[in-house]
Amino acid sequence: MGKGKRKGKGKGKLRATFRKKHESKQRVRDVTRSFREHDPDIDEAPGSERVSGKGSLSRKKTVVGTWVEGEEGSFEVVPEVDSTRCIPGRVLAVRGLISEVVTDDNTVYECATRRLLKTLATDDRHVVVAGDRVMFRPVNEREGVIERVEPRRGVLGRMVRGRRHVIVANVDRIAIVASVAQPALKPNLIDRLLVAAEASNIEPLICFNKIDLIEPAELQTLAGVYGQLGYRVFFLSATTGFGIQRLVAEVAHRQTVFVGQSGVGKSSLLNAIDPSLRLRVAHVSRSTEKGRHTTTTATLIPFARGGYLVDTPGIRQMQLWDVIPEELATLFREFRPYVNHCRFPDCTHTHELDCGVKAAVAAGKVDLRRYDSYCHLFSGD
Ligand SMILES: Nc1nc2c(ncn2[C@@H]2O[C@H](COP(=O)(O)OP(=O)(O)OP(=O)(O)O)[C@@H](O)[C@H]2O)c(=O)[nH]1
Ligand SMILES: [Mg+2]
Ligand SMILES: [Zn+2]
Numbered sequence: 023m024g025k026g027k028r029k030g031k032g033k034g035k036l037r038a039t040f041r042k043k044h045e046s047k048q049r050v051r052d053v054t055r056s057f058r059e060h061d062p063d064i065d066e067a068p069g070s071e072r073v074s075g076k077g078s079l080s081r082k083k084t085v086v087g088t089w090v091e092g093e094e095g096s097f098e099v100v101p102e103v104d105s106t107r108c109i110p111g112r113v114l115a116v117r118g119l120i121s122e123v124v125t126d127d128n129t130v131y132e133c134a135t136r137r138l139l140k141t142l143a144t145d146d147r148h149v150v151v152a153g154d155r156v157m158f159r160p161v162n163e164r165e166g167v168i169e170r171v172e173p174r175r176g177v178l179g180r181m182v183r184g185r186r187h188v189i190v191a192n193v194d195r196i197a198i199v200a201s202v203a204q205p206a207l208k209p210n211l212i213d214r215l216l217v218a219a220e221a222s223n224i225e226p227l228i229c230f231n232k233i234d235l236i237e238p239a240e241l242q243t244l245a246g247v248y249g250q251l252g253y254r255v256f257f258l259s260a261t262t263g264f265g266i267q268r269l270v271a272e273v274a275h276r277q278t279v280f281v282g283q284s285g286v287g288k289s290s291l292l293n294a295i296d297p298s299l300r301l302r303v304a305h306v307s308r309s310t311e312k313g314r315h316t317t318t319t320a321t322l323i324p325f326a327r328g329g330y331l332v333d334t335p336g337i338r339q340m341q342l343w344d345v346i347p348e349e350l351a352t353l354f355r356e357f358r359p360y361v362n363h364c365r366f367p368d369c370t371h372t373h374e375l376d377c378g379v380k381a382a383v384a385a386g387k388v389d390l391r392r393y394d395s396y397c398h399l400f401s402g403d
Contacts, residue, residue, distance in 0.1 A: 103169040108157040115321040131166040152320040153191040199282035203235040213395035220353040231287040234259040260290035275328035284336020
């Protein structure tokens with residue numbers, strides 16, 4: 023949404039530049055066309071917008087909205103909507119220009135997005151994301167138009183070719199799924215995802231899946247390190263059902279997103295948690311030991327025991343966003359007691375002399391492998 027520096031809540035106005043309608047790229051799929059039959063101007067809802075200028079390529083409008091606190095204390099404008107015509111809902115999945123929105127009474131609508139929202143958005147591609155809470159205007163029993171996206175909390179995202187990519191919004195748990203074999207365990211990827219969880223203030227659950235493929239004792243050291251840091255660790259097998267009950271108790275009544283490499287068994291775990299889901303799973307190809315991205319878009323799945331489970335496509339690597347190098351050390355929670363012991367206030371804990379973190383590693387107080395992970399992330403690997 024339109025971001026601003028305004029300090030304080032209340033009414034506000036935002037000037038926005040609008041593309042002229044003939045430039046709109048918004049002509050896909052029948053559902054959009056059917057909206058146009060009902061309402062040929064779906065992108066420009068009347069009422070709170072006034073056309074206040076004319077240009078050959080664009081024009082400006084004054085949008086009346088409310089300034090609200092958004093992510094990390096920034097303020098954004100949430101447009102006013104006609105509440106007599108709109109109902110609240112939650113976005114289950116976004117497929118192209120169409121979002122699947124579920125209402126409180128469990129009716130699912132296929133929704134287009136009002137063009138105003140696209141204009142206010144700082145990044146075109148993520149006007150609406152899975153997990154968003156929205157206000158939408160139904161046009162019939164199964165289609166509607168999203169008029170407003172509420173400010174997000176608990177956003178999981180990553181960088182894709184230098185751009186911010188929101189995977190899912192409004193979650194309160196990140197289940198970091200790793201497989202102990204096939205594909206091989208990658209502890210550095212766990213650390214990377216832990217940093218993402220710490221940065222977005224979402225509680226992580228570390229899930230070691232496919233425990234049936236190894237001797238659990240082989241995992242004690244690694245799991246012990248995470249356990250000592252206060253992270254909750256789960257040994258799981260989607261195949262045998264091992265550990266699943268404990269995970270079920272953890273995700274009930276919560277919004278939990280399952281992330282991890284392709285083929286680690288995210289969809290399989292969701293099927294084990296709720297066998298009625300029957301999500302598609304795929305065989306990991308033997309030659310590459312890589313999955314083939316069976317799941318293609320983040321999807322919220324209402325959980326019978328309350329809350330939502332979010333299945334996501336596998337990630338190959340996770341480029342962090344919004345983490346500046348100086349911040350990284352504080353996202354490794356065990357470094358925090360030592361960063362004040364460095365001789366240089368701007369110590370990066372990599373090459374400097376008299377570094378509190380390196381001293382802690384040498385003294386065995388910080389795990390060496392975790393420190394290596396930090397160095398990899400710091401160098402931008
Ligand atoms: N042995 C064993 N195999 C498992 C287990 N969990 C999943 N698998 C297998 O691992 C493969 C991949 O599982 P998926 O659930 O599709 O993996 P995913 O993480 O959802 O993969 P993407 O959707 O591509 O990201 C399938 O062949 C599953 O049968 C497990 O606990 N033990
Ligand atoms: Mg999957
Ligand atoms: Zn240092």
